[in-house]
Amino acid sequence: MTNAVTNIVEVIMPHFEGYAYPNEATQQPLWSVLIVLYPYITGLVAGAFIMASLVRVFNVKALEPVYRLSLLTAFAFLLCAPLPLLFHLGHPERCYEVMMTPHLTSPMAIFGFVYAWYLMAVLLLELWFDYRRDFVVWSETTPGFQGLLYRLFTVGVMDESDEAAQLDHKYGHILSIVGIPSAFLLHGYVGFIFGSVKANPWWGNVLMPIIFIMSAMVSGIALCVFNYMVLTWIRRKKVDMRCLDVMGMYLFYALVLDAAIEALDWIHRIYSAEEGFQVMQYMAREKLFYTLSLGQVAGGTLIPLILLGLLQLIRRRVPELQRRRMYFASAVLILIGVLAMRWNVVIGGQLFSKSLRGIMGYKMEFAGLEGWLMGGVLLCLPFVILTVMVKLFLSERLPTDGHVPHRD
């Protein structure tokens, strides 16, 4: 009788096909949309930084208009990167323990350090060296609070001489060189968080860090294309087609590499067909059909590959307007595709039981910590921060020698 009564008031359990360990039968995966966003945002940071490094380290002159925009993009997204992780913790107030008493065998323990290194020692410093002389000039010419801000950003270093500017440039260059392996470290490390879980055949994979790095580069470059085109549209200016073509070229090559490595991963999985392969096959066919087959493979990889590939072959024969549309469509599709990829990795890895006997259904809630709303807010937040930064540091009214978009 008691049993019958309890059954009525019991929480409706999520539907499982097959068997799952009792602790796995929770209503939503343990790592949900917040942990999907964490590698996505971190990847965008790493990719946007690599984009900026093409100008600084590899001296790709055509990309100069997007240099500062890429750096600011990386910075805005980096500020938001740890937020999803933090909100997801059961005890966010204890997060400092990760840095106070890191457990060195844990792939997660070093995140605080890698993040701090990348934020403080690489990105912030590189931005400062790049902007320092501008800050000095702007602090003298801009009135009011904004001028005071620029003065504050100079940190008292008011030297405007050419020697000082050369020194800034030199240090910026060195930081950029250090930044490339740091960006790889930041995101490869995020990939390792998943790749190191041997209990989960969907995650435990030696290629995972490399896949994450490659997809990060692709998504970061796509984000820079997106930001540049949107900013140009907002300002009613003309897109620098040479810059866009070169961005498109790098995006294409990065996408080819990324697609090749992800294909290699799948070929290996299919050929070796290890324990759990049947479950994975079912997942790819049924549970992740929309996000994997449509979102990641067709929309996020194949269509952009065709569009960008075509532009590499017959660029000169395509009118400018069409070219712009094709680049923009590719960038948006890639951004959605990489988000789908993160979803497939994070959520996909939790939609089957570790007993390899059951598959779970998952419907994302709307409100709540792990819902659509929160996901949307966290995804918009870096764009809001970036808008403020663009207003402050990329304004057309500010005179500069730096690499900025839309210089007439």
Next chain:
Amino acid sequence: MKNNVSRRSVLGKITAAVAGVLAAPVAKAAKTVTEKVLVTTDAPKNYDHSKHRWAMAIDASRCIGCGFCAEACKKENHVPEGPYFRTWVERYIIAKPAPGSGAARGETLVDCPNGGMHGYPEPSVPKDEIQHSFFVPKLCNLCKHSPCTQVCPVGATFDAPDGAVLIDPKYCIGCGFCIQACPYGCRFLSPVTKTAEKCTLCYHRITRGLKPACVEVCPTQARIFGDLKNPVPDDPLQKFYQNNLVVSLKPHLGTEPRVLYAGIDKEVR
């Protein structure tokens, strides 16, 4: 031959050696003190974890699926209501192969409604079509190379020297990495404390000379518990090891579980 050994260098080396010898016990004492101060366990103050080596074994052929163990565990350890279990009992039903199918065995069905606490429904396979049916109690596998301990970013979960794998609830940040890393599904994030929880072998009991709750209530002695460092006369654990060929779960993962099973099938994961 030129002698390069100066008085000063010899004295320096001797001092270093003496300092090293002296430093070792100091470091050890410091480590013990730090462990006692920083690590929270349910053991009494006079408990010496270096003098014990706890282990559990499961004789699945004895298990009748009464689920008392799962229920006792929930009550003893205040495990939250719902899909949260430190121990549970799975039911395996292996059907006979369909006639003429050429297969050695039929389909394997596994279930564990509510951790097995309140019994099992009638099997979906008719009784005369069942080839094998058995129960398998599950708990923390006490891995020698525990992946959960390896991945904890703050070291809140740790391998106690006496063999238990424990969590310091005051330290756990609730990231859930250990839950993802456990191949056996033995951990959960408590909705009450927002920290990871798992079987502690009833640490508060075993460190006071009692048996874990699940072992205490098991009517058929399918769960065998003991101290490998202090075997009692006619020790059930030693007898179990002598009388059975044993297996561990998911051995290919290299976790080397110390919870060993007798009487289970290849289908058990």
